[in-house]
Amino acid sequence: MKRFVLVFLVSLSSLFTSAAVITWNGGVTGNWNNATNWLPATIPTSTDDVIFNTSALVDMDVFSSTTYAINSLRITGNVTVELNVTQSGGGTRRLQLMSTSTSTKGLQIDSGSTLLMHGVHTTGTLNYILDLASATGVTGEISGELQFSGIGSGGAAGNNHAELNVYTDGSNYANLIVKTGGIVKYIDLSGNTNSNNSGTYFTMESGSQYIIEKNGGSVPAGGAWDANSLLKVYNASGANVPTFNGDAYGNLEWNCPNQNSFSFTKNISFNNVNLVNTNAGSSRVFRIVNSGSIIYTLTINGNLDISSNSILEITGSGTGSPGGGYLIVKGNINNQGSITTNGIPGTVNQLELNGTTNQSLSNTGTFSGTRLLFIMNNAAGATLNTPLTLPYNLALTSGKITTTTSNLLTMIDGSAYTGGSVTSFIDGPMKKIGNTDFTFPVGTGGIYAPIGIANGTSEMATDQFTAQYLRTNPQTPFGNQYGASGINHVSYVEYWTLERNILSTATKLITLDVHPTSFCIVEGSTFVSQFDGTFWTNEPSTGSVFTTCNAPYRCGTLTTNDPISNFTLSPSIFTLATTDPFATNPLPIKLINFSATKISSGLAVINWDLAECCSKFVIFELEKSSDSRNFVLLSSISGSETNKFYFYNDSRLGKGITYYRLKMTDTDGSVKYSKVIAIINEEKGFVITSIAPNPVQHTASLTISAAKQSNVDFKVYDMTGNLVKQWQSTVASGINVVNMDVSALANGTYHVLASSADDKAVIRFIKQ
Numbered sequence: 001m002k003r004f005v006l007v008f009l010v011s012l013s014s015l016f017t018s019a020a021v022i023t024w025n026g027g028v029t030g031n032w033n034n035a036t037n038w039l040p041a042t043i044p045t046s047t048d049d050v051i052f053n054t055s056a057l058v059d060m061d062v063f064s065s066t067t068y069a070i071n072s073l074r075i076t077g078n079v080t081v082e083l084n085v086t087q088s089g090g091g092t093r094r095l096q097l098m099s100t101s102t103s104t105k106g107l108q109i110d111s112g113s114t115l116l117m118h119g120v121h122t123t124g125t126l127n128y129i130l131d132l133a134s135a136t137g138v139t140g141e142i143s144g145e146l147q148f149s150g151i152g153s154g155g156a157a158g159n160n161h162a163e164l165n166v167y168t169d170g171s172n173y174a175n176l177i178v179k180t181g182g183i184v185k186y187i188d189l190s191g192n193t194n195s196n197n198s199g200t201y202f203t204m205e206s207g208s209q210y211i212i213e214k215n216g217g218s219v220p221a222g223g224a225w226d227a228n229s230l231l232k233v234y235n236a237s238g239a240n241v242p243t244f245n246g247d248a249y250g251n252l253e254w255n256c257p258n259q260n261s262f263s264f265t266k267n268i269s270f271n272n273v274n275l276v277n278t279n280a281g282s283s284r285v286f287r288i289v290n291s292g293s294i295i296y297t298l299t300i301n302g303n304l305d306i307s308s309n310s311i312l313e314i315t316g317s318g319t320g321s322p323g324g325g326y327l328i329v330k331g332n333i334n335n336q337g338s339i340t341t342n343g344i345p346g347t348v349n350q351l352e353l354n355g356t357t358n359q360s361l362s363n364t365g366t367f368s369g370t371r372l373l374f375i376m377n378n379a380a381g382a383t384l385n386t387p388l389t390l391p392y393n394l395a396l397t398s399g400k401i402t403t404t405t406s407n408l409l410t411m412i413d414g415s416a417y418t419g420g421s422v423t424s425f426i427d428g429p430m431k432k433i434g435n436t437d438f439t440f441p442v443g444t445g446g447i448y449a450p451i452g453i454a455n456g457t458s459e460m461a462t463d464q465f466t467a468q469y470l471r472t473n474p475q476t477p478f479g480n481q482y483g484a485s486g487i488n489h490v491s492y493v494e495y496w497t498l499e500r501n502i503l504s505t506a507t508k509l510i511t512l513d514v515h516p517t518s519f520c521i522v523e524g525s526t527f528v529s530q531f532d533g534t535f536w537t538n539e540p541s542t543g544s545v546f547t548t549c550n551a552p553y554r555c556g557t558l559t560t561n562d563p564i565s566n567f568t569l570s571p572s573i574f575t576l577a578t579t580d581p582f583a584t585n586p587l588p589i590k591l592i593n594f595s596a597t598k599i600s601s602g603l604a605v606i607n608w609d610l611a612e613c614c615s616k617f618v619i620f621e622l623e624k625s626s627d628s629r630n631f632v633l634l635s636s637i638s639g640s641e642t643n644k645f646y647f648y649n650d651s652r653l654g655k656g657i658t659y660y661r662l663k664m665t666d667t668d669g670s671v672k673y674s675k676v677i678a679i680i681n682e683e684k685g686f687v688i689t690s691i692a693p694n695p696v697q698h699t700a701s702l703t704i705s706a707a708k709q710s711n712v713d714f715k716v717y718d719m720t721g722n723l724v725k726q727w728q729s730t731v732a733s734g735i736n737v738v739n740m741d742v743s744a745l746a747n748g749t750y751h752v753l754a755s756s757a758d759d760k761a762v763i764r765f766i767k768q
Helices: 002-017
Strands: 021-024 029-031 049-052 056-059 067-070 072-075 080-087 091-097 107-109 114-121 126-131 136-142 145-152 162-165 167-169 172-178 183-187 202-204 209-213 223-225 230-234 251-255 262-264 268-270 273-277 286-288 297-300 304-306 311-314 326-329 333-335 338-341 349-353 359-363 372-377 382-384 388-390 394-398 409-411 417-419 430-433 438-440 442-444 451-454 464-470 495-500 509-514 526-531 541-550 553-560 572-578 591-600 603-610 619-625 632-638 645-650 656-665 671-673 677-681 686-692 699-706 710-718 723-731 734-741 748-755 760-767
Touching: 072 091, 072 114, 080 091, 080 126, 107 145, 114 126, 114 162, 126 145, 145 162, 304 311, 311 326, 311 349, 430 438, 438 464, 442 464, 451 464, 451 495, 451 553, 509 526, 509 572, 526 541, 526 553, 591 656, 591 677, 591 734, 603 656, 619 645, 632 645, 677 686, 677 699, 677 734, 686 748, 686 760, 699 710, 699 748, 699 760, 710 734, 723 734
Parallel strands: 021 049, 029 056, 049 072, 056 080, 067 091, 072 107, 080 114, 091 126, 107 136, 114 145, 126 162, 136 172, 145 183, 172 202, 183 209, 202 223, 209 230, 230 251, 251 273, 262 286, 268 297, 273 304, 286 311, 297 326, 304 333, 311 338, 326 349, 333 359, 349 372, 359 382, 372 394, 388 409, 394 417, 409 430
Antiparallel strands: 167 172, 430 464, 438 451, 451 509, 464 495, 495 572, 509 553, 526 572, 541 553, 591 603, 603 645, 619 632, 619 656, 656 671, 656 677, 686 699, 699 734, 710 723, 710 748, 748 760
8 A cells, every 4th residue: 555655656746747738828918927828827837848829929027037948839820929028228038948859849830820039128238049059959840930029229230139049069059940931030120040150950941931131140050051941131231231150051032222232251152042132223232252362252053143233243342362253153144233343453253154954144234344254164055045245254164155146145355265175165156346366166066166367457446256157058048159269169068157247347367167077188179268149259278287187087277368358248158168079078978869769569769869979988878668667778889989879779679668768977987867768569558758857947848658649638737636737739659749838837746647538647747
């Protein structure tokens, strides 16, 4: 009996000393220090778990000393709770949370709920602290919103009123996580989150927000900021902008319309940066600077957006050393405001594109200043979505900059570039202003093909030349009329455009790059040719640094002996030409016809024609298939230096449909395939063997093989089955080409249904 009583008393004692759950029951306003406001009716102590599930404004006069402790605090049920401390004479008041449990967290604010820590002082300076650093690993989870604010006589930025503490020392710190949708917000005259520069005491998950909407303050370190967490800095005025204690954060949104200029004097990185307002109307800026010989770097791992009310400056006026400031952007740049540079004479500031996927650049604001080195260092390249004028030099380290006529890259008078290679160049047109010699680092695809201008006359600093390299046959748009020039032929694969501004009268020596895919074999008989509107001209040229680059081809440069003065065509057209026949200096093979004709039920003849004779080392492999997918070699034929016309008799023509294609191996080992053609060895029926081009913008050609002459109905359907176009055409026995105009169709995917009395065929195409 005595043993039973003893056990009962011990159990009863344990019950009254363990943590209790105490819930607010005091209505919308009340005093923490009143037991009747709690359920059960007792004032919480250091072992108790406190829950608010109704909204309340609570007077925290419970502080009889500096620190008041409870085990845990939870705000839940979509409520708003304000814990208000009013203090005269200043001092520190600390609400201390003790729990290190993962099930009963020291602080838990559930989604939809808000906790406001509000300090009011009438005199002196009040520090009202929500303290999660009284033990090792005090737990916390914020899925709702935690706010800090203050009001009173100590209105200066340094007079803190309410703040969060997550680190005291190596044995007393928090494990606080701001979850997706969670918010920590400092407003009015509040303080800061006190942390440490190392350790994960304070974690911002993806989709969380940390908001500083006040003067002063600081951004905590000592935590893990997910790349998609968001730091908002709002409404800082004058010089009272926050400091950054860490060096790596997630997204940054900056909106301070009354600020003074703000400078980073450290290496720091963000994910996306959105400059909404830096007080640009008062010439206030957001800047990265250096310190003496120390170069500070701002790294933006995502996108950079600059609004019309913002200025981003790299190195402030009169600061730094020749090292300048360094801005690295790995995502897209959208500048509607201003990107500018400054610094003492000799300063070189740097803006580097350094992403891993293609970066887009849009500039509808200003891109100005001096001494800015623009570095292209992204193997995936960059694309201009608007025109861009570089205020200083360009470094082509890795990756292409893709431009268009409307989205042009311009380099100003006196500027220069370094680099330029098959891995880094301008893919599209670019403009150079000035009267100095310049080589345009242009190319396309995997071909680097610069064009140079030099040593002219009547040059002015306002001259403008725009150049572009095109990998297409110049004879298609401009013909092959040579007049009395002595030209045998010009290139079939490439040409350059060079446009001079209308007010300029400058003449220029023109230098063209001769690279492996120019297919030049004899440089001594190769020269620059200009199209004058009617004929291709012979511009005597001098070669330089020619070497064998991909046997038998030769590579180097060709420069006109005399300056070119005729820029009447806009733009002017230049390419390579030769006096040698095609077989000697090919510039290279070009197939102009590939066809098949049924002679009898067991015989077909296949013909192909070249534009010019080719090298005897070219190989033509005629391939055959019964299903248009699996081809086998039918015959291998060497090229001819004296003949442009080829044929092969297939004496084993089978029943049904037989498909043919031609594999062409050039002397450099490059391989091309012809389109697929077909013969129908039946009494009736037809097949569509190809559509080209595909995708198509305006007109495409359908290649159709038919057993006999037939009337064929053509119907074009979109992917929802709507009929959008139809017509009728007569096809003859054999191979036919039927043109199809799709210029009126919207962009998208379509299929063509061709039907006759005997057969049907379908093929799909894309309209762009």
